[in-house]
Amino acid sequence: MALPKYTEPHYRIWHYIYLTICGAVFFFLIAPLFVIFPLSFNAEEFLSFSDGMKSLDPDAFSLRWYKDMIYGTKNPWGLAAKNSFIIAIFATIGSVILGTVAALGLSSRHMPYKGLIMAVLISPMIVPLIISGVAIFFFMAKAGLAATHTGIVLAHIILGTPFVVITVTATLSGFDHSVTRAAASLGSDPVNTFMKITLPLILPGVISGGLFAFVTSFDEVVVVLFLAGLENTTIPIQMWTGLREQLSPTILAVATCLIILSTLILVTAELLRRRSERLRGINR
Amino acid sequence: MSSETKQILTTDGIPLEVSLKKAERKNKIKAFLLVAPLLFFLIITYVFPIGDMLFRSIDDKMVTQMLPKTFKAMENWDGQELPEEEVFAAFHEDFIKLVEDKREGKLSTQLNYTKNGFKSIIKKLRRKSKSFEEGNYKEQIMSVHKRWADVEYWRAIKRRAPEFTSQKYLKGMDMYVNEEGKIVSVEEDRRIHRVLWLRTLEIAFFVTVFCFLMAYPIAHLLATLPMKYSNLLMICVLLPFWTSLLVRTASWMILLQQQGIVNDFFVGIGLVADDNRPEMMYNKTGSYVAMTQILLPFMVLPLYSVMKTISPSLMRAGKSLGGTPFVAFWKVYFPLTIPGIGAGCLLVFILAIGYYITPALVGGASGTLISNQIAFHMKSTLDWSFASAMGLMLLSGVLVIYWLYNKIVGIDNIKLG
Numbered sequence: 001m002a003l004p005k006y007t008e009p010h011y012r013i014w015h016y017i018y019l020t021i022c023g024a025v026f027f028f029l030i031a032p033l034f035v036i037f038p039l040s041f042n043a044e045e046f047l048s049f050s051d052g053m054k055s056l057d058p059d060a061f062s063l064r065w066y067k068d069m070i071y072g073t074k075n076p077w078g079l080a081a082k083n084s085f086i087i088a089i090f091a092t093i094g095s096v097i098l099g100t101v102a103a104l105g106l107s108s109r110h111m112p113y114k115g116l117i118m119a120v121l122i123s124p125m126i127v128p129l130i131i132s133g134v135a136i137f138f139f140m141a142k143a144g145l146a147a148t149h150t151g152i153v154l155a156h157i158i159l160g161t162p163f164v165v166i167t168v169t170a171t172l173s174g175f176d177h178s179v180t181r182a183a184a185s186l187g188s189d190p191v192n193t194f195m196k197i198t199l200p201l202i203l204p205g206v207i208s209g210g211l212f213a214f215v216t217s218f219d220e221v222v223v224v225l226f227l228a229g230l231e232n233t234t235i236p237i238q239m240w241t242g243l244r245e246q247l248s249p250t251i252l253a254v255a256t257c258l259i260i261l262s263t264l265i266l267v268t269a270e271l272l273r274r275r276s277e278r279l280r281g282i283n284r
Numbered sequence: 285m286s287s288e289t290k291q292i293l294t295t296d297g298i299p300l301e302v303s304l305k306k307a308e309r310k311n312k313i314k315a316f317l318l319v320a321p322l323l324f325f326l327i328i329t330y331v332f333p334i335g336d337m338l339f340r341s342i343d344d345k346m347v348t349q350m351l352p353k354t355f356k357a358m359e360n361w362d363g364q365e366l367p368e369e370e371v372f373a374a375f376h377e378d379f380i381k382l383v384e385d386k387r388e389g390k391l392s393t394q395l396n397y398t399k400n401g402f403k404s405i406i407k408k409l410r411r412k413s414k415s416f417e418e419g420n421y422k423e424q425i426m427s428v429h430k431r432w433a434d435v436e437y438w439r440a441i442k443r444r445a446p447e448f449t450s451q452k453y454l455k456g457m458d459m460y461v462n463e464e465g466k467i468v469s470v471e472e473d474r475r476i477h478r479v480l481w482l483r484t485l486e487i488a489f490f491v492t493v494f495c496f497l498m499a500y501p502i503a504h505l506l507a508t509l510p511m512k513y514s515n516l517l518m519i520c521v522l523l524p525f526w527t528s529l530l531v532r533t534a535s536w537m538i539l540l541q542q543q544g545i546v547n548d549f550f551v552g553i554g555l556v557a558d559d560n561r562p563e564m565m566y567n568k569t570g571s572y573v574a575m576t577q578i579l580l581p582f583m584v585l586p587l588y589s590v591m592k593t594i595s596p597s598l599m600r601a602g603k604s605l606g607g608t609p610f611v612a613f614w615k616v617y618f619p620l621t622i623p624g625i626g627a628g629c630l631l632v633f634i635l636a637i638g639y640y641i642t643p644a645l646v647g648g649a650s651g652t653l654i655s656n657q658i659a660f661h662m663k664s665t666l667d668w669s670f671a672s673a674m675g676l677m678l679l680s681g682v683l684v685i686y687w688l689y690n691k692i693v694g695i696d697n698i699k700l701g
Contacts, residue, residue, distance in 0.1 A: 021501050032539060047544075110311035121322060129638060130640045131658075135333035157325075158330050218528075226662065255534055262523065266522050
């Protein structure tokens, strides 16, 4: 944003100070992520830039830690990745189904006790994770589901549904209900109307809610720490253990992969958001 | 309306009012049925277990059930002097039963919570009680150890008679019920929990303030820049938002370590000597820096969505009416962003107050929060009822904030991304 020509000098200075502050904050936000990237290619076992890396010596870089991540002896990442994906996928499916259906009910203007019910449905997002962890652990222990995949999936459904409810309710707020009435008047039954009319229109919201649920599950560590046994280890658990015990560069290789994954998710979410805004006719 | 107006009837001959009500009710039920699966799922797996935490935190039936006869006999005891033979006999009877079930160890652990010194005398009693003769248990028990003849210990047992207790909550605030039944604080140097509560509030408060100070300018910039630039800069906010918490914590661990890049930089510009690198991790500084960066997107996004709706012409109008840019900003722009500020601050504060992972990794001993203490009692000491009590104390604080949030912003106004 260029300043108009007539701006007085001291406002001009203020403006540049403001831009500098903004630049510094953006740097503070994004720079830490980029530290991981080069260090994961470190040929040595240290977590700081070696002299070789500073002078860009090709011998100072290697894929050693990526190899260790994939082929290393006794390495837990394979099992952890498999578990993480299985759990996150099932938790996402569960959250999306339960959350979307609930959002449909919530955005009906006939819904009784809307505020109260909304508060209950959103609560897993607001209650500190440590408390959710304790409560869910008590339930799973009683139900005999501690240290099982099922238990962790259920726990992640609990934590993931609020995001789906919020995004889908937001999408439905711009939804023209006369189209479903039109479908009904043309003889469509409610299920058919939902599948053919409502769902395609709210799909961006559903998918972005699903992405939130997926990331929540994939990234979740507090509740899993209470629930998981040795067999149910996930990527976040392995990272947590690794960061607590010895910070090995293998963790940085994993972290780099996770950053790439989150970039992909970010791009998808952004594209969906724009599509959804276009569909809802919001042009900002 | 005159009484002559006839009720309007539908084609079936039912009054319209009745028919409408029926249809409304049907719609209500339909809407509720859609919400029901998730609602009941959450009630069973989430809301009830939180209630279970409440029950566990006050439940004290264990000792009550282990010493039923003793407590019955103690009902008539005024607690002034040593109890009568009757109480000793009942205690002996209960105790023999516990030894048979091998549960006397649990009793000693429980009683030791109330008063130190029970562990050894119960062990001793178990050994001696095998050779007890019938009758005159008072003398026999008292001869096992001099503490059994101390009325303080019998009062301690009596204090465990009620089925419910607030002891865990008092312990969470570093208080306890003393011998006279009064609530008092523990000695100054043992008040670990109060320190933790205060530190949690302090860190949550300052992290919120830092986040606000950093987020306000960039949210403003994002909201006022032309789309093509702001979309690019928005990535700087959204990429950390979508990136794993552990990855971001890991990067701070690398940056802040003593041989890390931040320290290298400080040495490079001559701010600190190479042999005197400051400790920036495993203390409060670590918690502050990492938590501020991690929670910053949660402040930027609500601020941005509010600022986006403020028309730039308002600022121009303010200036054209003779206000300097600062006056225009302070009197026109800033008040309009207050809803966003409220939303962002409460969101960040709520998240910060319950933070666990980051403080545990970069906070060291002086940077850990109340959540870490809860996890410690869940996983290490296995004092689940104490963990529950502290969890609920934290939860009640969060609920107050949540309620405020709802009053100020409205829960349905939460926006994500």
